[in-house]
Amino acid sequence: MAAEEPAAAAFRKPVSAPAIEVAGVTKVFGEGKPGAVHALGPIDLSIAPGSFVSVVGPSGCGKSTLLRLAAGLDRPSAGRMNRYGEPLDGPSRQTGIVFQEHVLFPWATVLQNVMLPADVLGLPKAEATARAHHLLELTGLKDFAHHSPQMLSGGMKQRAAFCRALLADPQLLLLDEPFGALDALTREELSLELSRIWQELGRTALLITHDIEEAILLGDRVLIMSPRPGRIRADIAVDLPRPRNVGTAALPRFQEIKQAIRELIFNPGRPE
Amino acid sequence: MAAEEPAAAAFRKPVSAPAIEVAGVTKVFGEGKPGAVHALGPIDLSIAPGSFVSVVGPSGCGKSTLLRLAAGLDRPSAGRMNRYGEPLDGPSRQTGIVFQEHVLFPWATVLQNVMLPADVLGLPKAEATARAHHLLELTGLKDFAHHSPQMLSGGMKQRAAFCRALLADPQLLLLDEPFGALDALTREELSLELSRIWQELGRTALLITHDIEEAILLGDRVLIMSPRPGRIRADIAVDLPRPRNVGTAALPRFQEIKQAIRELIFNPGRPE
Amino acid sequence: AEVNFITDFGFNGRHAYYYVALDKGYYKDEGLDVTILRGQGSADAIKKVASGAATLGFADAGSLVLARGNDGVPVKLVAIVYAQPPQAVFALAGGDIKSPKDLEGKTIADTAFSANRLLFPAYAKAVGVDPDKVSWVTADGAALPTMLATGRVEAIGQFTVGEPLLAAVTAPKTLVRFGYKDALSYYGNGIIATDATIAENPDLVKAFVRATLKGMRDAFADPAAAGAIMAKYQKQVDPAVAEGETKLVAELAEVPGRPLGAIDPERVANTIKVVAENMKLNAAVAPEDLYAPGFVE
């Protein structure tokens, strides 16, 4: 493995090296074949370490594609990508992902699913188990730890996937609509919980969401993407005080930003 | 098959026979076994033909379970269910469902997936194909008709499943978060499209959603469910004018109802 | 008439005389259109004849005793070919096996339940060997010659007519043979037909036997020619091997003072006795049940 672990790299490199840096990246599926889909880009993007970036954009515009590229699961068709100053050429153990299709292993219990990163990364078992139970409790899945995932509701599966992504306390969180299947109350609770964890531990996060309020409530920046092929139409700084909480959404500045974003989304004709 | 098709039954029965009638229904998974889950009820509910009922409730409270019971895919553990005055003892061809996990066949194209009900119900092919293309166009999937579902984004898959549910123009629509994976704009467009179709053709609809605005915008009534085991905590009539459109959400009455529902959800202590 | 004739096992040089009869038109002269089919062992050939899959066949008299006594198969001998026991034990020459007595303490390989093995006690007693001091192992027929050649076993069971092929494999080493015919007198293989065919179609049976015996006499008179004819029909058979085997068939078939093919009731009785003493026979078999007289003219 040529690439160093980003956590270590972060100490060696100038502090300013972005967690994720994307330059001129495009993605074309089935390149050269008939029916090829130009999904993304060109995109330029830089995510500072410790920042929280929200992404909103129309369905099919390439958000998940971008996230998979950032995770090192796919290679861009063109352009360069760095992670903590090093070329991004594969996944890193310091990344926690919630996939849009919350993937759970049907042969394992909910707890075993949540424990997967500890298993794979070889984390101390007792600690990890304690953390898993803590996360399950937090997400209201305590009573289902030893159930099989098939017995969970859609939203419960999503919460289990969320627990799994957080288990190893990764440096970088890549979240693809992690609360999409949750009711408003649970959603708010969990997103504030995420915000708290992120701030407390100083992690970096990239959140894809369709909920504009959520994007603002959590983000330092909100990226607004154009329809396919997805480009960054706007990059809006969220200058709201931290820590954020239920009250934040009531602030006039919040409403201002929300209105600005809604404008951008609902009147896509206006160029940025 | 003893049960008559509801479409026919609707003509014979007094017009007042509810489309769906639920009396004292409960659902316990794994009844009698250790780890049994009391998922739902007891629930009493009556859905008038031609009405649009929205359901909101916390994740895991039994919404999908209720929908599956209404679809005739599961049997209740206790209680009675009727469809258009007849005992509900299995699925009906007059029902269109969007499942929470938008199920698409990977071996078929998007168009073929959307055409499935026409195939199964033996509808005239040419007509159905025209309708399928119309629906794909409406949902922005025109260019992907001949792609395979694996090539779609999460939201695009959901839209394809939505097209499939509408293809055969069913009497009863059962929709489990059909727009959950869509961005705000697409979501609004499609939900208003649904509202239009429903009103135009005089169908009955049961919509599960986590979006309170969507629940109000579309529903004649909004059912608010309690946490598991899910019961109906509140049944709120939405006395907003029809047809609804983008402007509806701006009405003060809309905001009033929304506020009432938020109250109920975010302060679950208060009994109804 | 169409006649399916089934051999006892495969197509070997020892069957050359049937091909001689075929090649020289002896069957055709009798109005018979003969197809020679390959057998899977005597027990199988007997059943094939009994079931009508083959009209006539070539099978071991001992097997026939068992077939009648155990399974009640309605088949009889109509002519004998191996008028003396064909079974033998072979060892490599130049080793420490020189006489039958030397087999004591040795291991002999043979196919499962071959008559070589089952009748060995009779032979052993006749030549003064203790059969209990000889051990037997089982191997597939295809592997036997190689086992002897490679020294995996010290001796193998084989029909005397198998010697040429065996010699080809063990060459340059030569063989010692202990033939049961040197000590015992019972029948080996002969031509068989069902009771029904014998009763309903005796002329056909007679004609077949007649033509076969004619071919046999020709073959015995000129084994080299018989070998060449055989190889013409069965390319895989080496003419020299077929020639050698034909000579050995003659050794078994020709009994001084008896017409070729003729069945001696006394030997039939002795055959039954030997089988009954050495194998598991469920019901007694009378000599009349085993052969039909009058087909060898």
Place this chain on the structure above:
Amino acid sequence: MTIAAVARPGTALRRLLTPLSYVAIVLVWEAAVRAFEVPAWLLPAPSAIAGAASDWLPELATNTLVTLRETVFGFLVALAASLPLAILIAFSEPARRLLYPILLGLQSIPKVALAPLITLWLGFSEWPKIVIVVLVCFFPILVNVVAGFESVPKTMLDLMHSLKASETMIFRRLRIPAAMPHFFTGCKVAITFAVIGAVIGEFVAAQSGLGYLILMSTSQSQTPLAFAAIALLTIMSIVLFYGIELLERRIVRWSH
């Protein structure tokens, strides 16, 4: 679980259907043999077979044990051999291109033709028979397990890759559980061939076992005994098959 399990008649009756079907076949067979007076050497009546079986009970019992041991042992060896090979083949493209054709070649060689040679090479022991059992039954396991390893959904692979899981870890946590249903399908096919392999082995190189007994009874025209041995082999095979199915139901619970 079958599809029709939804519409279930009385459970007791359903349980009995399998044994009843066997009984029915035996009865029809007996009746047919008697009605058409089929001779014993062509097709013996079940009663005649049962008679032979009771006459030869001790021999049948000991020989059944011999064949059973060879079958099970050979099957286990095949299992032990084919699992690492399947892993190697699924794991590495070069291994797949090198090994798969060779194993396929090995499977393709008609074992009935090879059996005598194997005896020649391995001498008089249990081994020729076990090698034949292994050669006859490793392939269904191998092919099914390879297919199972490759049946893993891409989304699950992505999950593991996102954790930078080693191939070993992906095997342990993902491919192996995902391949379990295929593995059992392969085992169920293989075990029936293992029994057949044992018989082939015994035909060619044995002093005991049911195959040997069949050979003996055939060569001595004891047809009912041959059928008794065949019946025992069939029963052995069925019992082993359902034994594996039982194991499968205990282990693979999630696919339902």
Place this chain on the structure above:
Amino acid sequence: MTIAAVARPGTALRRLLTPLSYVAIVLVWEAAVRAFEVPAWLLPAPSAIAGAASDWLPELATNTLVTLRETVFGFLVALAASLPLAILIAFSEPARRLLYPILLGLQSIPKVALAPLITLWLGFSEWPKIVIVVLVCFFPILVNVVAGFESVPKTMLDLMHSLKASETMIFRRLRIPAAMPHFFTGCKVAITFAVIGAVIGEFVAAQSGLGYLILMSTSQSQTPLAFAAIALLTIMSIVLFYGIELLERRIVRWSH
């Protein structure tokens, strides 16, 4: 697609790995036979086998065709028989309980033992051989297809049930496509057994075919010829296997 396909060396080299591995085996074999002076009747050298093959070219060619025809025909009959049976078994619980054990019994009967009887019943024709091929190879198809039919995810079944689709429709639109990968796995296993079945049939009841040629040449100690026939059978089996795999890749595109 293998897992390791991600890390791919030169494609041309990879393509050549399979043939090269075969060539390597043959060369090692030749060298070993020469070095240790293995006698031809124990293990002939590839060159000796090639020599025999060229001497017997016309016979080998015609007999190969005979065996190929039996194999393919028997395989197709097995396919035609096992697909409806698999549907019946997956479709109906009583059919499963009645039929599956019987078919399992049929599979479990050692065909080597049964083959002589089948010839007795069917006489000297093509049929005993084809029946044996069918009996030897129907089971892997059946078991795999049944497993395939049952591998359908519950969510997809719910979708079909919600449309009140008939069982026929569920089969056509859901179970059959879902079972395709299993079906091909079964076919790949079955085709190799079909070749073996043809050889067993020819051993017992044939006057032509490669199995017959093996038997004839072995009985006359023409070992190189026997090996040439075995080699041809192996090649036939490999070609048929990869032919099915090719078909699979054209038809099953979605599982990747």
